[in-house]
Amino acid sequence: MESSSSGSCRHGAVYCCSLLFVVWLCGSQHVLSQKTTLKPEDKFLLSDPPIGLFDPIEISPSVLPHNANPAEPVSPMYPNYTSYDPILTGKCHVNFSELSHIMGKTASDCTVPLAPLVADVICCPQVNSLMNIFQAAYGGGNNTLVLNQASANACFSDIMSILASKGANTNIPELCTLRPTNLTDASCPVNDVSSFERIVNASKLLDACSSVDPLKECCRPACQPAIVEAAVHLSTGGASMFGSSSIPGSATGINVVSDCKGVVHSYLSMKLSSEVVNTAFRVLSGCKVNKVCPLEFDDPSSVVKACGNASSPRPSCCAALHSYIATRQKQLFVTNLQAINCATMFGSMLQKAGVGNDIYGLCDIDLKDFSLQAFGQQGCLLRSLPTDIVFDNITGISFTCDLSDNIAAPWPSSSSLQSLSLCAPEMSLPALPVSPLSGSSGISRTGIGIFLPLLLFTTIISI
DSSP: OOOOOOOOEEETTEEEOOEEEOOSOSSOOOOOOEEEEOOGGGOOOOOOOOSSSOOOOOOOOOOOOOOSOTTSOOOTTSOOOOOOOOOOOSOOOSOGGGGHHHHHHHHHHTBTTTGGGSIIIIIHHHHHHHHHHHHHHHHTTTTBSSOOHHHHHHHHHHHHHHHHHTTBOTTHHHHTTOOGGGGSOTTOSOOBHHHHHHHSOHHHHHHHHSSOOTTTTTTSOSHHHHHHHHHHHHHTTTSOSTTOTTOTTSHHHHHHHHHHHHHHHHHHHHHSOHHHHHHHHHHHHHHHHTTSOOSOOOOOHHHHHHHTTOOSOOHHHHHHHHHHHHHHTTTOOEEHHHHHHHHHHHHHHHHHTTOOSOHHHHTTOBGGGGSOOSTTSOOOEEOSSOOOOEEETTTEEEEOEEOOSOOBOOOOSSSOSTTOOTTSGGGSOOOOOOOTTTTSSEEEEOOOOOOHHHHHHHTOOOO
16 A cells, blocks of 8 residues: 655755654554655765775665644644653752753653663663763762762662653663662772772873764774773772782672773763763763674574575575564664674574575565564664654654665675674675666655554563
């Protein structure tokens, strides 16, 4: 069925289109891909992926139509979350009004229906950043970088209550593995500003993290090693590592260094503006998240049996492959770089099991096939750069997708994962496919309708 699509927006010369998720709709509607004709002055070109440093992918996003008839009243597909006054403990002595912006941003990124679907890539990185910024806000007036356990318990409860009152999912602690001790120094021996600055080269740390380049930090890190270096110094309390009972290489030492990284994060939050440090923390989280495939690949014997000797498209092979990948998605959205990781990991498993030919190419497996799909339509890959969920009364709940075109999943050239590097030149994405109407003013867009029954089903996820 063909339907018209509207709601794309243009900001200068850059097209920013958001994926609209319909969360409260009782009926069933399907919005399929369509082609939109642009005027000549609206044309833009997609350049080939860069050669050399593998930077985060920058490709035009896919689109969902917003309200097709903006003149008409907004329909039930645009949920209206009503905030309420939370019940607080009264034992957390901090001015929450000064944190209203970051709290609102976090609540939006962890909104009730979508938090389980984007926990690792959107919600949890923002929550962790909030916790770091909160530590600094709490201790800013008394020279401390952490909370004591009693205060941490009360404040953690208040933070979660406030987020919930703003529409956030109440399962954030479980989704993001958070607990009140995240606000304390845990086992780190240094927890005040004076001692911190006596032990750590604060100027070097601030210089490295005051302006984190999202395009370089993951491959040519500057802030990350500075944080680790500071945490190692703190873990020994300024003493020599030799003869210390908490040598960083030991199990105990590693735990202490990890706890001290939280103290370093708090110090950065105290010295840098909340906007700058929040961006930095989100980028650092993205570097970590994008190195890992969140999907679990168990025994692929069904695929191996059907595709072991496939050298040309075979219906049984492609059916087995598509079926297997569909069950691996676990109803999660993944980033474009995570999808590359997943495709390489699974392809290597198949190679080791005896599948020698590129069955991704034979069966038209794309990167988007490794991310959440709705009603059998195209999936959405999130950008490798930090992404936020947006909610307003006009567009509803939305976020930006990458890779609107069909980018082929890379078949690994070797069965070894040891050489996989998302920064290596060979990991650059293949060129975008050429449209049959190449040279014309047409571009292809895809819309996906995701409704309440799907969201209810996908909220039951083991993280």
